[in-house]
Every structure is written in C-alpha cells, then in structure tokens.
Amino acid sequence: MTHRRWFAPWLLIAPALVWLLVFTVWPSVNTVILSFTNARPLGGGRFVGLENFHRALNDGQLAEALLNSVIYMLVCLPLLTLLPLLMALLVQKRLPGITFFRTAFYTPVVASAVVVALIWGWVLDDRGLVNGLAQRFALLSGPLPFLTDRWLLLLSAIGLTVWKGLGYYMVIYLSALGNVGRELHEAAAVDGAGSFRRFLHVTLPGVRNTMLLVSVLISVSALRVFSELYILSDGTGGPGGRDMSVVMLIQMYSRGFTGHLGYASALSLLLFVVTVGPLLLLLRLDRKAA
Amino acid sequence: MRKYWTRLAVAAAVATTVAGCGLAGGGDTSSQSGAGASAAVTGEIKGKVSLQTWALKPKFTAYMQGVIDSFQRKYPGVQVTWLDQPGDGYSDKVLSQAAGGSLPDVVNLPPDFALPLVKQGMLLDVATADPALTQDYVSGGTDAYRFPGHSGAYGYPWYLNTDVDYWNADLLTKYGLDPGKPPATLDELIAQAKVFKEKSGGQVYLMSRKPGLGDLANAGVKIMSEDGRSFTFNTPQAAALLDRYRDAYRQGLLPKDVLTDKYAGNAKLFNAGTVAWTTAGGNYITTLATDNPTLAPKVVPSPAMGTPPLYVQGLSVAKSSKNLPASLALARWVTNAENQAAFAHLTSIFPSTKASANDPFFSKSDGTNAGSAKVIAFNSLATAAILQPVQVDGAMSDIVNQQIALAISGGASSNKALDDAVARCNQLLKN
Numbered sequence: 001m002t003h004r005r006w007f008a009p010w011l012l013i014a015p016a017l018v019w020l021l022v023f024t025v026w027p028s029v030n031t032v033i034l035s036f037t038n039a040r041p042l043g044g045g046r047f048v049g050l051e052n053f054h055r056a057l058n059d060g061q062l063a064e065a066l067l068n069s070v071i072y073m074l075v076c077l078p079l080l081t082l083l084p085l086l087m088a089l090l091v092q093k094r095l096p097g098i099t100f101f102r103t104a105f106y107t108p109v110v111a112s113a114v115v116v117a118l119i120w121g122w123v124l125d126d127r128g129l130v131n132g133l134a135q136r137f138a139l140l141s142g143p144l145p146f147l148t149d150r151w152l153l154l155l156s157a158i159g160l161t162v163w164k165g166l167g168y169y170m171v172i173y174l175s176a177l178g179n180v181g182r183e184l185h186e187a188a189a190v191d192g193a194g195s196f197r198r199f200l201h202v203t204l205p206g207v208r209n210t211m212l213l214v215s216v217l218i219s220v221s222a223l224r225v226f227s228e229l230y231i232l233s234d235g236t237g238g239p240g241g242r243d244m245s246v247v248m249l250i251q252m253y254s255r256g257f258t259g260h261l262g263y264a265s266a267l268s269l270l271l272f273v274v275t276v277g278p279l280l281l282l283l284r285l286d287r288k289a290a
Numbered sequence: 291m292r293k294y295w296t297r298l299a300v301a302a303a304v305a306t307t308v309a310g311c312g313l314a315g316g317g318d319t320s321s322q323s324g325a326g327a328s329a330a331v332t333g334e335i336k337g338k339v340s341l342q343t344w345a346l347k348p349k350f351t352a353y354m355q356g357v358i359d360s361f362q363r364k365y366p367g368v369q370v371t372w373l374d375q376p377g378d379g380y381s382d383k384v385l386s387q388a389a390g391g392s393l394p395d396v397v398n399l400p401p402d403f404a405l406p407l408v409k410q411g412m413l414l415d416v417a418t419a420d421p422a423l424t425q426d427y428v429s430g431g432t433d434a435y436r437f438p439g440h441s442g443a444y445g446y447p448w449y450l451n452t453d454v455d456y457w458n459a460d461l462l463t464k465y466g467l468d469p470g471k472p473p474a475t476l477d478e479l480i481a482q483a484k485v486f487k488e489k490s491g492g493q494v495y496l497m498s499r500k501p502g503l504g505d506l507a508n509a510g511v512k513i514m515s516e517d518g519r520s521f522t523f524n525t526p527q528a529a530a531l532l533d534r535y536r537d538a539y540r541q542g543l544l545p546k547d548v549l550t551d552k553y554a555g556n557a558k559l560f561n562a563g564t565v566a567w568t569t570a571g572g573n574y575i576t577t578l579a580t581d582n583p584t585l586a587p588k589v590v591p592s593p594a595m596g597t598p599p600l601y602v603q604g605l606s607v608a609k610s611s612k613n614l615p616a617s618l619a620l621a622r623w624v625t626n627a628e629n630q631a632a633f634a635h636l637t638s639i640f641p642s643t644k645a646s647a648n649d650p651f652f653s654k655s656d657g658t659n660a661g662s663a664k665v666i667a668f669n670s671l672a673t674a675a676i677l678q679p680v681q682v683d684g685a686m687s688d689i690v691n692q693q694i695a696l697a698i699s700g701g702a703s704s705n706k707a708l709d710d711a712v713a714r715c716n717q718l719l720k721n
Contacts, residue, residue, distance in 0.1 A: 038721050040406075041385055041389060041406075042385070042388055042389060042406055042407070042409075042410045042412075043409070043410050055717070061714075125547050126545055126546045126547050127564075143546060145546050147547060147550055148546050148547060148549045148550055148699065150701070233550050234550045235688075236549075236550045236688070236691060236692060236695065237688075237692060238549075238550060238692075238695075239549045239550070239692065239695040239696045239698075239699040239701055240692050240693060240695065240696030240699075240701050240702065240707070241688070241689070241692035241693075241696075242696075242701075252684070252685050252688050253685050255684050255685075256381060256385075256683055256684040256685075257381060257384075257385055257402075257403060257406040257407075257683070258406050258683040258684070258685075259684075259685075260685065260718060260721060262721070263721065
C-alpha cells in the first residue's frame with residue numbers, strides 16, 4: 001500500500017525554509033512595514049502612511065547621496081569592467097614570475113576594506129604621503145583637499161574602490177578566459193586577424209556573459225557603497241554631508257537609542273528600487289545582444 | 291485540512307509581523323508627565339538586586355567590589371549581582387536590555403541614555419521615590435536627570451567631569467607666545483593663532499577643531515526652546531561665530547582636515563605635537579604621561595574658555611525592578627559622599643555630592659601640572675553646565691556637524707547652514 005505524505009517534501013526543505021524566512025523574508029517584510037511607521041528602537045511604530053516617502057523625496061541630502069551613488073556607479077562600472085579584463089589577459093600568459101603579479105594584484109582584495117580605507121586616509125590627508133611628496137618636490141604650493149573637497153573626496157573613494165576591486169574581478173575574468181577556445185584564436189590568426197581584432201571578435205564575445213555578471217556585481221556594490229566614503233570622511237560624509245552615500249544616510253538615521261527606523265526603512269526601500277533599475281537594464285541589454 | 295493549516299500559518303505570520311514592528315502598541319509615553327514613582331518607596335531592604343556599570347573592570351574591580359561588599363554587610367539580606375559592560379557598544383547593550391525588558395535593577399546611564407528610557411516610562415522617578423535626593427547632591431548633577439515634559443529626576447548623579455584647556459608650553463614659547471597667559475577668549479585665541487601661523491610658517495597650529503553646539507551655547511546662543519520641543523540655534527549670533535571660524539579657516543589658522551575630523555582629532559594632533567591647544571578632561575595629563583611622556587611635563591592647563599561643559603554619569607533605577615527598596619538603597623549607597631570621594635581619589639573624576647565640596651584633595655594642587663589641572667577642573671564644576679541638550683541624538687549631531695563644516699568651508703553661508711541644521715533637527719525631533 002502506498003502511503004502519500006503531502007508534508008514530506010516540506011519537512012525536507014524546512015531547515016532551509018526557516019533560515020530563509022527568518023533571515024531574509026522576515027527582515028525584508030519588516031522593512032516594508034516599518035517604512036510606513038514612525039518606529040524607533042524603543043516605542044513608536046505608529047502608522048504614518050506615505051509620510052516617510054514624501055519626506056525622502058523632499059530630502060536634499062538624499063538627492064545628493066543618490067547623485068553620489070550614481071556617479072560612483074557610472075565611474076566604477078567601465079573601469080572595473082574593462083581594467084580587470086586587460087589585467088587578466090596580461091597575467092594569463094605563462095611567463096616566469098607571473099604568479100607574483102597575480103598575487104600582487106589580488107592582495108588588496110584580501111585586505112579588510114576598513115583597514116585599506118584607513119591607510120588611504122593617511123596617504124591622502126593634508127599631511128599625508130601624496131601631499132607631502134607633492135609639496136616636497138614643489139609640485140604643489142599647498143595641500144590638495146582630497147578628504148575635505150566634495151568632488152575630490154568622492155574621487156578618492158572611487159579610486160580606492162577601483163584599486164581594491166581590480167584583483168577580484170581579474171580572477172573572475174581569468175576563469176572565464178580559460179573557457180575561450182584556443183582553437184578560435186588560432187583560426188582567427190590563420191585568417192589574418194591581429195591581436196586587437198582577436199580581442200574584439202574572439203575574446204570579448206567569449207567573456208560576454210562574465211562581463212555582464214561583473215557589471216551587475218559592480219553596479220549593485222557601487223550603489224551600496226559605504227566603507228570607503230565612511231572611513232575617508234571620518235564618518236561625517238564630508239562638509240555638509242555632501243559625500244554621503246545612501247547607505248551612510250540609512251546608517252545615520254537608524255543608529256542609537258533614538259534611531260529613526262521608519263525613515264531609514266523608507267530609504268532602504270528607495271535604494272532597493274534604485275538598485276533594481278540598473279540590473280533590469282543590464283539584463284535587457286544582454287537579452288537584446290543574445 | 292491543508293488549506294486550513296496554510297491559512298493559519300499566514301495569519302500567524304501576519305500577526306507576528308505586525309506585532310514585531312511595534313504596531314501593536316508600546317507607543318511613546320513622552321506626553322506622560324509622571325512616568326516615575328507616585329510616592330516615596332519604602333520597604334525592607336533585602337533580596338536580590340542587579341547593578342550594571344560601564345567599563346569599570348578591571349581597573350576599578352577592587353573598588354567596586356569593596357563598595358558592594360560593604361553594602362551587603364550593611365544589609366545582610368541583600369545579594370548584589372554586579373554586571374560590568376565593556377566600553378564599546380554600551381548604548382547598544384542598554385538598548386537591547388530595554389527592548390527585551392531585561393534592564394538591570396540599577397544601571398549606569400548618562401543623561402542622554404536615560405532620556406529615551408524615561409520617554410518609555412522605563413525608569414523610576416527617584417526624586418519622588420527618595421525625597422532626600424536633593425539634600426545630598428549638587429543641583430547640577432540632579433538637574434542633569436530632569437527632562438522637559440517629565441516631572442521628577444531619573445537618576446542619582448554619580449561622578450562629574452568637565453573640560454580644561456591644555457597648552458603646549460614649548461610650542462607657545464618657540465613661536466613667541468607666553469604660556470603663562472594663554473588665550474581666555476575666542477578673540478585672543480584667533481589673534482594668537484595668527485601670530486602662531488606667521489612665526490611657524492603654517493607648520494603647526496594653535497586652533498584645530500571646528501565649533502560645536504557647546505561653542506554656540508558659550509557664545510550666548512539658545513540651543514533649544516524651554517519646553518525642549520524645538521531647536522533655536524539659527525540666530526545671527528550663531529552665524530557671526532561661524533563667520534569668525536570661516537575667516538580663520540580661510541586664513542589657514544586651522545588644519546584643512548578639521549572639517550571632517552571629529553573632536554578626538556584635536557587631542558590626537560596635540561599628542562603628536564602638531565597643535566598647541568586641546569581641550570580634555572581633568573585627568574588628561576596623567577593619560578598623556580603614558581602616551582607621550584616627553585610632552586606631558588610641558589603641558590600647561592588653564593580653565594576652559596566660557597562656560598565649561600558638564601559631563602555627568604549617574605545611576606538610574608529600572609521601574610520594572612522587582613525589588614525597588616533594595617535598588618534605591620544600592621544606587622544611593624554607590625553614589626554616597628564617602629564612596630564617591632573614595633572613587634575620585636583613585637582617578638580624576640569629581641564627586642556629585644555636596645559633602646565633597648570642601649575636600650582639600652580636590653581643591654589643592656600637589657604642585658604638578660596634572661595636579662593643577664585637577665584643581666582647575668574641580669573649581670570649574672561650580673559654573674559648569676550641560677551645553678549640548680540631551681535631546682540631540684546621533685543623527686542630529688551628525689547634521690549639525692556637517693552644516694557647521696559646510697559653513698566654515700564656505701560651501702554655504704552661515705545663516706543658511708544654521709537654518710538647514712535647525713530645520714532638519716526639528717523634523718527629527720518631531721518624528
């Protein structure tokens with residue numbers, strides 16, 4: 001006799017399901033609910049309708065933070081999509097000592113983002129290495145305000161992100177390049193294609209899917225940037241808080257005894273919507289190209 | 291049957307969600323004026339009671355254990371459980387205890403930590419529960435635990451501290467200034483900073499911090515309305531002060547990084563010998579003797595400019611305590627004149643009890659610069675005040691700092707920066 005137990009599959013997936021519900025679904029649902037309240041860590045929680053979203057849309061600092069995040073993404077995206085590919089092509093060659101370069105390029109990835117940002121802070125501050133050397137060799141009459149100028153601070157943080165991310169994406173490309181058929185390069189070479197044309201017509205199509213993946217990863221992490229800007233600006237977001245990212249704003253509003261959890265949740269939802277946009281665009285571009 | 295279970299699960303999830311986010315109640319009780327005890331707490335002092343302190347172990351373990359042991363000897367029926375929390379993350383710890391309903395019976399809370407708990411009716415009004423409160427403690431200490439909109443006081447003041455100005459005598463002398471006559475006003479500070487910059491060629495600074503709400507208060511600016519419901523520091527007086535700092539910044543009298551550096555940066559630069567002035571607590575030279583022993587003897591202390599800031603630590607009693615008589619007795623015991631004086635002899639803090647006012651230990655220097663700093667700090671307490679309202683939370687503090695930095699950098703006019711800061715802080719206060 002066959003005894004059907006409808007709940008058997010549920011039992012099997014229950015541990016994973018519970019994990020997912022508790023640590024992913026529940027916090028997400030809770031964020032949506034909180035965004036419609038004036039919740040605080042202690043008390044609050046009164047329903048306020050769309051007030052938080054209305055406030056966010058009129059928040060000049062959020063507009064600046066979004067602009068920072070978008071600039072971050074627009075600069076990081078091409079740099080971190082192309083430079084690691086070129087680096088991967090260089091270190092892919094089997095030359096003596098190439099392992100050293102592979103390791104050297106990957107080292108920043110291993111280092112903690114906070115430690116790296118602190119070191120960059122020391123390098124770039126008024127009396128740091130860069131300003132010190134530039135003034136010593138009479139390249140500058142006074143220190144450049146890398147950490148106090150609205151745009152220089154943003155560019156410094158972007159530079160840090162790019163420097164730290166190169167090795168990571170290089171490794172992803174290295175793995176993808178290993179799957180590009182050698183015979184395709186040989187056939188193209190026999191047909192008279194030079195290095196550049198082989199790169200355009202063999203290598204790039206071969207790693208197209210990886211480039212899309214890398215672009216998606218970069219877009220998401222650039223829009224959610226936090227550590228670099230936070231550490232370089234010593235948590236202040238620069239003069240006027242003009243160098244804050246959206247995540248920094250969320251952190252600012254949600255921390256402490258009197259954190260404004262409702263408003264911070266509304267900002268989180270807005271960031272989610274903004275992050276989904278580029279993802280959908282990239283996926284659409286990929287579908288078209290396919 | 292299957293549909294029934296599915297519906298039940300969905301209903302349970304929705305109920306949990308709604309309750310979890312606080313929609314089910316637990317609103318702010320800030321409108322209640324008497325969140326504390328309605329009468330004096332009396333009763334036999336016995337049973338179990340918990341005491342939570344902040345970063346006293348291991349340096350003061352022996353002292354605290356001695357205080358607790360003597361309390362248990364006086365009240366043999368009492369058993370005290372002492373919890374000491376690490377310095378970092380203390381506010382998060384207290385927050386989780388408060389949210390989880392597990393606040394210790396007696397807990398060390400500075401006034402800004404106490405206020406959110408008072409708003410939720412979690413702390414006992416010790417002024418009502420213990421009518422003798424005002425007899426033993428200085429008014430500055432007890433007043434720190436009185437909050438607009440809430441009658442009573444919500445903590446026994448424990449130890450106090452304030453700021454003292456410290457000057458690097460070597461640097462002052464080297465660049466033509468008299469360490470015996472350090473600046474006592476902002477005008478003198480700016481004037482001497484100019485001399486300092488000219489003679490040092492901009493290599494070292496006299497000024498190295500941007501102003502904060504305390505500086506605005508010192509300039510006579512009213513930071514908040516009396517009822518604590520709105521900020522009022524966007525005045526022409528405040529704008530004039532920021533304009534002066536902006537001009538000083540433009541003239542290169544302050545390091546550029548001051549715009550993003552936090553207060554700690556000031557002392558850090560002083561320790562490194564790259565600035566000649568810092569403000570710090572009464573025990574700064576003692577600490578400096580460890581961090582930079584060659585600099586410590588060259589430091590000259592002087593009273594803080596304007597009204598010195600008052601820093602207060604206190605012991606609050608959880609309203610949910612199941613043993614209020616013993617909790618109150620313990621809080622009072624730890625903060626009594628004898629125990630506070632003994633504590634203050636171990637480190638540079640000052641008692642909040644009236645009985646210590648004439649203690650020569652605090653009012654007479656041993657002739658060292660560290661001793662002079664202690665005496666200056668002790669004498670300053672008579673006029674010290676809490677300059678930054680306790681209603682200023684982390685986000686508000688960030689906003690104020692950002693806007694002040696913007697004004698000083700010249701990115702916005704002082705008036706606009708202050709208007710923006712007040713508008714945004716008021717919005718946070720309202721929500």
